[in-house]
Amino acid sequence: MPAEQLLTSSIEGALNKLLSLDDTAPERMAKLVDKKIIISLSELSFDLGFQFHESITVMALVRDESVIESCDCKISTDLSTLVELRDISLLTKLIKEDKLALQGDIQAAQQFANLLKELNVDWEEQLAKSTGDVIAHNAFRAANWVKSSVEQLFSTGKQVIKDGAIEEKRVAAPQILVDDFVESVFDTHAQCDNLEARIKKLEANQ
Amino acid sequence: MTQQAPDEQTHFGFKQVNTTEKAGMVADVFHSVAAKYDVMNDFMSLGIHRLWKRFTIDCSGVRAGHKVLDLAGGTGDLAGKFARIVGPTGKVVLSDINDSMLQVGRDKLRDKGIVGNIETVQANAECLPFPDNYFDLITIAFGLRNVTDKQKALQSMFRVLKPGGRLLVLEFSKPENDNFAKLYDWYSFNILPKMGQLVANDAESYQYLAESIRMHPDQETLKGMMETAGYEQVTYHNLTGGIVALHRGFKF
């Protein structure tokens, strides 16, 4: 089974599906039409080619053949740095730190990053298409309720663990004791300074 | 070029037929399967043919502005993809001997909005109606085994290929592992025609497909044929254990 092609076909399918769900994507995509961007990730033995038209074609390219002349822009980096590129303003910093090499049209890279970053999918509307408005709306209300309950549970949970650690098991000192301890350290430090100054004075008088 | 005497024999699947009859018989097969061709392709290969075709595209080196010939292109899977890659400054010719297959291809491409830089030409691979040194890339996917005189077809493709251009032949081939080959044979001769009967109500055509796969030259033989036709740097890559191989050759 050609595994690379399985990967590129999944990426292509997912990207195009996401773009098709965002009404504003074609406008952003227009700037990229007929451009080709190659992403060369150190973790992969082949390069990924992204060709833009009204949708995106993703190709697995043999590394020697994906030379800069065959594309508008080539980005060579690793996976973790690529994730950082979600914040495109980091581009120059990453290049300076040698974490990323960019050849060709920098604007194309920026437009691609923006295309993905600004993806705006109305998931409720998408669900409504297959289930109807009422079910979708209720499902999203339920999902939001679950989300906020889980978040609340987490923050309450965190507080419970914090309190438990401090008051019940005494694995951590309460804040007031910590403050008191810090103050005592400062006092002792000041007294030491005084003592040192007095000794120096006595030595000088001898 | 190879000359065909009227009483010369060739194979049509496992049958021996007169050389002059084969093209017509192959045409009947593809007239018969045209409407259900795409469904059957997905069904019989479990969708893997799409990955084989993707691999072909990945090896094509095709860029914006290139001229591409998708020969025996049938319903235009490859041609459609190439049309997007070469963009408005490029050109793709979808060519096939069979107008039923081309018609399905034309409709499918139009439905996908792929128009403008693609044209369809009905032609026999053995005598292509294009100028010398014209295309940057020629692909022939699952087509060569149906051609009566394969050597003549390879030479004809060589003529219309630009110097620096490449030919990609994607075709069923010989599985590398013997046990796998037996399993695959059993699938081809027992399951495939039954699937053809069930889905397309046409066991005979799918019996022919199985037989023609078995009769097609293996990897090394086809490589030699390409070299004889003038291609250089000919290499092949086995896919899915050699069920399919992609041969690549250049004209310099």
Ligand SMILES: C[S@@+](CC[C@H](N)C(=O)[O-])C[C@H]1O[C@@H](n2cnc3c(N)ncnc32)[C@H](O)[C@@H]1O
């Ligand atoms: C199995 S189909 C392949 C279609 C397409 N390339 C694909 O991969 O899906 C084989 C095609 O070869 C075409 N064909 C057979 N003999 C041919 C010839 N001599 N010249 C051109 N095309 C031919 C048939 O009409 C048919 O459409």
